[in-house]
Amino acid sequence: MRIFTKAYWLQLSSPKAFYPIADKSIPWLIAATILLSLVGLYYAFIIAPIDYQQGNSYRIMFIHVPAAWMGMWIYVVMCAYAVIGLVWNTKLSNMMAAALAPTGALFTFLALWTGALWGKPTWGAYWVWDARLTSFLILLFLYFGFMSLRAAIDDPRRASRASALLALVGIVNIPIIYFSVKWWNTLHQGASITLDKAPTMESSMFTAMMLMTLAFFTYTFAVAFMRVRNEILEKEKNSAWVNEIVGSDK
């Protein structure tokens, strides 16, 4: 089998080989995102019943929780790519790490934003300095730090290496976010969904949340691939194969 050979994977990790893969998968990922969010929104607003304590404001959960999961998950994936780039010096993994950062920052911001708008009617405050909220704000600053460090260093290899180290140091924040609701007495509630227990919510609510999570997941890959595609075009604009692709587009 060709896919079990090292040469196959090394070949895939070159920008030239990855470009057509990204190019072909982007429309499918976008179509999946649209479909999953439409069904997800239908569950979130039509099928899921009103909450007896919080009324309709709880429906913010269907985007708040997936956005927060994405913010954390993208950080871990970004770190993994950055480490691969650090160890094997593969161009594409550094590109993927860089391409994921803005989307991770976006979801982190959206989790904070929707959390604030959920906090006001539920807790009476948009913001409190509770351990969960504060560690999540630090996650946003880690993304900003990663992006600005990359942008500040001209030599792309040094930029990748320095930002990879920063990302790696920052990863200690991820378990802190996750366990903050257990370790400290926080206003933020504990997890409703954990790996070792059945979800403590109605099944239609659970379905809505999972559909929105999948939608954000396919969205993340769609925009990350779009960003890598742009990055490849920019870096390889003088190569023959890029000129061929651009020529055939017209």
Next chain:
Amino acid sequence: MNLPEFLDMGRHAFYVWGSYGVVALFMLLEVVLLVLKKRSLTQSIARLARLNRG
């Protein structure tokens, strides 16, 4: 549930639509910016290629 009632979200309209609206807006904006960026990149590459061919 009728439409005005649905839009009112039990008087939580500002919070619910403020959340969903901003999430949708930012996600759309990210895609649009990336598409525009790709367009300008391919245009400049094509222009350079034409110049090189003379």
